[in-house]
Structure formats: C-alpha cells, structure tokens
Amino acid sequence: DAKTTQPNSMESNEEEPVHLPCNHSTISGTDYIHWYRQLPSQGPEYVIHGLTSNVNNRMASLAIAEDRKSSTLILHRATLRDAAVYYCILRTSGAGSYQLTFGKGTKLSVIP
Amino acid sequence: DTAVSQTPKYLVTQMGNDKSIKCEQNLGHDTMYWYKQDSKKFLKIMFSYNNKELIINETVPNRFSPKSPDKAHLNLHINSLELGDSAVYFCASSQLAGLAEQYFGPGTRLTVT
Numbered sequence: 138d139a140k141t142t143q144p145n146s147m148e149s150n151e152e153e154p155v156h157l158p159c160n161h162s163t164i165s166g167t168d169y170i171h172w173y174r175q176l177p178s179q180g181p182e183y184v185i186h187g188l189t190s191n192v193n194n195r196m197a198s199l200a201i202a203e204d205r206k207s208s209t210l211i212l213h214r215a216t217l218r219d220a221a222v223y224y225c226i227l228r229t230s231g232a233g234s235y236q237l238t239f240g241k242g243t244k245l246s247v248i249p
Numbered sequence: 250d251t252a253v254s255q256t257p258k259y260l261v262t263q264m265g266n267d268k269s270i271k272c273e274q275n276l277g278h279d280t281m282y283w284y285k286q287d288s289k290k291f292l293k294i295m296f297s298y299n300n301k302e303l304i305i306n307e308t309v310p311n312r313f314s315p316k317s318p319d320k321a322h323l324n325l326h327i328n329s330l331e332l333g334d335s336a337v338y339f340c341a342s343s344q345l346a347g348l349a350e351q352y353f354g355p356g357t358r359l360t361v362t
Contacts, residue, residue, distance in 0.1 A: 171350075180253075180339045180353030181292065222290070236282070236305055237351060239292040 141225045146244040149215045157210040157243055159225030164205050169228045172210050174221040220247045252276050253354040255340050261360045262330055270325045270357045272340030281323035282341040283315060298323050330361045
C-alpha cells in the first residue's frame, strides 16, 4: 500500500479553521485519498474522500495538490467535538480496495 | 437507529477461554469487516466478508474464526484466548463497491487476564 505521512499532533483554537496536512509522494494514478477520524473511545468515522479535484461536504473540505503528492483536510470552524485522531488513507481502486490501511494519524486538540 | 452495533461493549475473561463478539449492521451493506486496535492505537484489518464470503484474511492466528450467518451479521469467535488478544475490536461495513466509505461500530474492549 502507498504510504502517507502526517504530523503526530496539531492544536487549534475553537471556532478557527484547521488545516490538516498529509503527504503521499508515492501515490499512484488510481489511488483515492480518504480521510477518517476517530473520536475518543469511538470507532473511526468517515470524513471525506477525493481523487483529483477538491471536494466539499458537510463535515469538511479536501484540497488536493495538483501533482497529488499531498492533500489537506480543512475543518472550516473547529469545535470541541472535532478533537480526534485524523487518518489520511490511500485506497487503490483495484484488488484490495476493500481494506483500509490506517497509519498513526494526527491527533487534533481543540482549545476552548 | 444504530447503523453498526457490536455486543458486548466490554469483555473481561481469563486466558484459555473461548469467547465471541457479535456484529450487526442495518445499512443493507454487502461487505463487513473486523479490525483490531492494539494498545498503541494502531488499527489493523483482520477479516473482510462480502455477501457472506471471506475475501480478506490477514495474518491472524487461526484461533480467530469469523462467521457470517447472513450479510447483516459478522461474528468473531476467539478460541484459547491469550494475553496478547487484549485490544479493542471494531466491526465495520460498507457497500460492495470497494471505495465506498466504511461505517464502524462502537468497538468491543476485550481484556484477557
């Protein structure tokens, strides 16, 4: 599986935007970029995914670099409920696409 | 309504015992999974079933045996429990299309003493 690199931890003030970076320099043309998050004592939760174009949904935005070697998850206004570990995951569209390979993720702390 | 549910939420048992964890999803999904999250918080896939058929079986001791009576259920049976089996086990489900998002259950914290 292609690898991703994320900072171990980040801090944000409540109600401010948060930009969570992810490097994936070995991404292939068929790899999709997925983001999940895991709140304390809960199972992971899907956030967003994309291939080439930037994506928006009710939870977040995903900005993908033109060369696709990096991406940024954007939370437009952090709340205390957004404190979680955020995982950036590459998924191929071929065989093995059923599984998610989780890395260490970024632990986001939100300061009131 | 709970989309993916697991029972029990906590399970404390002694070494050598056999135990089962149950998982049910009411989302109509075709694919279900079991993941293990160890004490270092790494999440690793164990098994995946698609329409009651095993499609992923990672390197897991054969003491672990998944059973899917129907596509809404995927149970995990563990024989001869060992201390190293202590972890949080998560069940998940997704639509057949491999890129669809996965929905995770709340987890079962297994403690082997």
